[in-house]
Every structure is written in structure tokens, then in C-alpha cells.
Amino acid sequence: MxxxxxxxxxxxxxxxxxxxxxxxxxxxxxxxxxxxxxxxxxxxxxxxxxxxxxxxxxxxxxxxxxxxxxxxxxxxxxxxxxxxxxxxxxxxxxxxxxxxxxxxxxxxxxxxxxxxxxxxxxxxxxxxxxxxxxxxxxxxxxxxxxxxxxxxxxxPVIPLDGGxxxxxxxxxxAPHRGASFMMWFSIVLTSGGLVTAVAFEQARSFLPLAAILLVMQLQLFGSRQRAATPLAGLSQTDYIILVMSGLQRVGNHHEAAKIGAEAFRQQPNALVAAKISQSLTALGDHDGSLAWMRAAEQASFIQK
Known part of the structure; x- marks a missing residue:
């Protein structure tokens, strides 16, 4: 899942x-x-x-x-x-x-x-x-x-594969907005399913599934909201780079690269791609590092 x-x-x-x-x-x-x-x-x-x-x-x-x-x-x-x-x-x-x-x-x-x-x-x-x-x-x-x-x-609801x-x-x-729309759609649809399962005996067997999905969706929504409200004075991208830098300093390059890849998927940024390349170099993945450096170049042209 x-x-x-x-x-x-x-x-x-x-x-x-x-x-x-x-x-x-x-x-x-x-x-x-x-x-x-x-x-x-x-x-x-x-x-x-x-x-x-x-x-x-x-x-x-x-x-x-x-x-x-x-x-x-x-x-x-x-x-x-x-x-x-x-x-x-x-x-x-x-x-x-x-x-x-x-x-x-x-x-x-x-x-x-x-x-x-x-x-x-x-x-x-x-x-x-x-x-x-x-x-x-x-x-x-x-x-x-x-x-x-x-x-x-x-x-088709988060966090299932269909979602x-x-x-x-x-x-x-809708670049950069699709994931947010899907989150809200999932919460509304699952809430409707939960109400239906409570109200109608024929749908009662779906009650545990709907309840579990809704709890997971609300947890995900909360974590994304926290990630979207970074430290005062920092943009979301700066916050991601700060987190990645901290992970790199303690040697956790795998986690730094994963966080960066997810952030880049949502909003391509040259500095994020360069930090991912740094981590992959430290992990010994030189082909991957070069690929992300090329992505950083492409993102820098788009940003300009």
C-alpha cells in the first residue's frame, strides 16, 4: 500500500x-x-x-x-x-x-x-x-x-495504489495541485463511504476498511500540512534543503535523497536536485548522481 x-x-x-x-x-x-x-x-x-x-x-x-x-x-x-x-x-x-x-x-x-x-x-x-x-x-x-x-x-483513494x-x-x-486535490477527494469519498457503512446494514462489512482508510488519510493530511508550514522566514524549498543538509551532515544520505526526490516530484528545483546528486555520490551511485545533476541543469533553465 x-x-x-x-x-x-x-x-x-x-x-x-x-x-x-x-x-x-x-x-x-x-x-x-x-x-x-x-x-x-x-x-x-x-x-x-x-x-x-x-x-x-x-x-x-x-x-x-x-x-x-x-x-x-x-x-x-x-x-x-x-x-x-x-x-x-x-x-x-x-x-x-x-x-x-x-x-x-x-x-x-x-x-x-x-x-x-x-x-x-x-x-x-x-x-x-x-x-x-x-x-x-x-x-x-x-x-x-x-x-x-x-x-x-x-x-482511487489515497493511500491505496489506485489513489x-x-x-x-x-x-x-494540474501540476503541483493534483496531489492536494487527490488528498481532499480521498477524505471526502472515504467519509461518505464511512457514513454509508454506518447507515446501511448491507454496507456494514465495509465499515472497518473505511474507518482505517480515513484515519490513515487524516494522518497523511496532518503530516503534509506540517511539511507545508516550514520555519518562519523560510520557503518550503529552503526548508527541504535545510532538512536534507542536516541529514547529510549526520551521514543519512539515503533519507536525504528520498526526501529530496519527493520534493522534486512536487516542485522541480535545481538546488534540490543538486543536493540529491550529492547524496547519491556519497552512496556510490555515480550514474544516479549524474542523472540528477542533469535534472538540476534542466530545472535551473526552467527557473530562469
Missing amino acids: PLGFKQMAKDHGSHFRSFTLLGFRVEIRPGFIIFLGLVVFIYGGSLGLWAAGTLAAFTLIHELGHALAARATGAHAEISLDFLAGYASYLPSRPLARWERAGIAAAGSFAQGSVATVIMLLLGANPLSRSDILRNEATLSIWWAGIVLAVVNLI AIVSAALEKI
């Missing part, structure tokens, strides 16, 4: 276990284990075990889809599995086109849904047949965790 286009800050001090899969660092956080435990507790018995197992597997497959798509653009990607969701954070080695960001956002649900469909067909179950889906706990769990959640993730795809498209139509 993405936030923005999945360039998220990571807390390296709170992971439970990490390993490498297909060249990607995968971090399992305590919240993910707690979440799976809750799934087992809620559903109970063998169904709970199947639900938790398939949820864990397809969450990882989903994030691998994002990570593989990001790597195809030359970005460095890592995966974190946490409470309720997984996240694939990536550091671009160059400015990404809108269609590339949309492709990365769509890749997770595509991988998740495709693998689940293939597994069901191999089991002799038609994913469109109610009787086949309900054949046993395995087919029900694979259909729910693999196919249903992949489709849900394409709902990231639509946001990338809106940025082309």
Missing part, C-alpha cells in the same frame, strides 16, 4: 527481523506479526491460519511487484511489512516520469492478483465461481487475500 508514490521514511530501529529476497531488503516489523496474530484470533481455527498465511504471502508478493517495477526504472527499493500493510520504499536514480510512477503503483496489485489467479486455476478453482471460491478454506483465503485485496487496492495512479495522472493535468 503506497503513501504518495511510496517514497516513505523508514524507522530502522523498530524492525523485528530482516532478510534479502530477490535482491531486496525485506524488513518485518512487530506490527506485522501482531496483525497476523489478530487475524488468526478473529477468524479462529484452521481458517484463521489460512487467512493469516495467505495474507502474509500476498502482502509480500504485492510489495515485490512494486519493488521490481521500481528497480526496472533504476531505483533502489526496500520492503517493510508493518501493521495492516506493507510498504515498498524506493530511491530513484533519476527523476521519474508520471507514467513510470503510475506503473510502479499499479505493479503491486497486478502481481498480487495475477499470482492468486494462477494458484487458484492450478488448484482447479475458477476465481469467478462462487462454489469454487467456497470449496475449502484454502481457496477462500487465496481468493480473499490475493484477488479481493488486489482489487480493493485499486480504489497513487490517479494522483500521477492529475499531476499532468
Whole structure:
């Protein structure tokens, strides 16, 4: 599940276990284990075990889809599995086109849904047949965790993949305003869904999803508002550069470059691109550093 286009800050001090899969660092956080435990507790018995197992597997497959798509653009990607969701954070080695960001956002649900469909067909179950889906706990769990959640993730609201795809498209139509519009649209639509779920018994099963999405949206909105109100006397760009410089001074070049890449996506700036290039040089990514220096040159011409 993405936030923005999945360039998220990571807390390296709170992971439970990490390993490498297909060249990607995968971090399992305590919240993910707690979440799976809750799934087992809620559903109970063998169904709970199947639900938790398939949820864990397809969450990882989903994030691998994002990570593989990001790597195809030359970005460095890592995966974190946490409470309720997984996240694939990536550091671009160059400015990404809108269609590339949309492709990365769509890749997770595509991988998740495709693998689940293939597994069901191999089991002799038609994913469109109610009787086949309900054949046993395995087919029900694979259909729910693999196919249903992949489709849900394409709902066009933030922070779901569908929201990231639509946001990338809106940025082309209304540069620098698309993301803000998408945030407000998501909050209004999700609030409407929450009210509907409370008012109508037929929609009551969607209540937990709507509530969780609304909480996440409000948290995101708050964090973006704080980021948009920098220190007195500083512009937002100056504030971003100040933050990046502080991270670079303590050697956290990876985080500095990620913050810069997200800021550059929202508002191209030559100094931000140059700072990203600095961090990539420190990280040993010389090709990426050159790409961002070229981006800095292009941005400087636009600013003039």
C-alpha cells in the first residue's frame, strides 16, 4: 500500500527481523506479526491460519511487484511489512516520469492478483465461481487475500495504489495541485463511504476498511500540512534543503535523497536536485548522481 508514490521514511530501529529476497531488503516489523496474530484470533481455527498465511504471502508478493517495477526504472527499493500493510520504499536514480510512477503503483496489485489467479486455476478453482471460491478454506483465503485485496487496492483513494495512479495522472493535468486535490477527494469519498457503512446494514462489512482508510488519510493530511508550514522566514524549498543538509551532515544520505526526490516530484528545483546528486555520490551511485545533476541543469533553465 503506497503513501504518495511510496517514497516513505523508514524507522530502522523498530524492525523485528530482516532478510534479502530477490535482491531486496525485506524488513518485518512487530506490527506485522501482531496483525497476523489478530487475524488468526478473529477468524479462529484452521481458517484463521489460512487467512493469516495467505495474507502474509500476498502482502509480500504485492510489495515485490512494486519493488521490481521500481528497480526496472533504476531505483533502489526496500520492503517493510508493518501493521495492516506493507510498504515498498524506493530511491530513484533519476527523476521519474508520471507514467513510470503510475506503473510502479499499479505493479503491486497486478502481481498480487495475477499470482492468486494462477494458484487458484492450478488448484482447479475458477476465481469467478462462487462454489469454487467456497470449496475449502484454502481457496477462500487465496481468493480473499490475493484477488479481493488486489482489487480493493485499486480504489482511487489515497493511500491505496489506485489513489497513487490517479494522483500521477492529475499531476499532468494540474501540476503541483493534483496531489492536494487527490488528498481532499480521498477524505471526502472515504467519509461518505464511512457514513454509508454506518447507515446501511448491507454496507456494514465495509465499515472497518473505511474507518482505517480515513484515519490513515487524516494522518497523511496532518503530516503534509506540517511539511507545508516550514520555519518562519523560510520557503518550503529552503526548508527541504535545510532538512536534507542536516541529514547529510549526520551521514543519512539515503533519507536525504528520498526526501529530496519527493520534493522534486512536487516542485522541480535545481538546488534540490543538486543536493540529491550529492547524496547519491556519497552512496556510490555515480550514474544516479549524474542523472540528477542533469535534472538540476534542466530545472535551473526552467527557473530562469
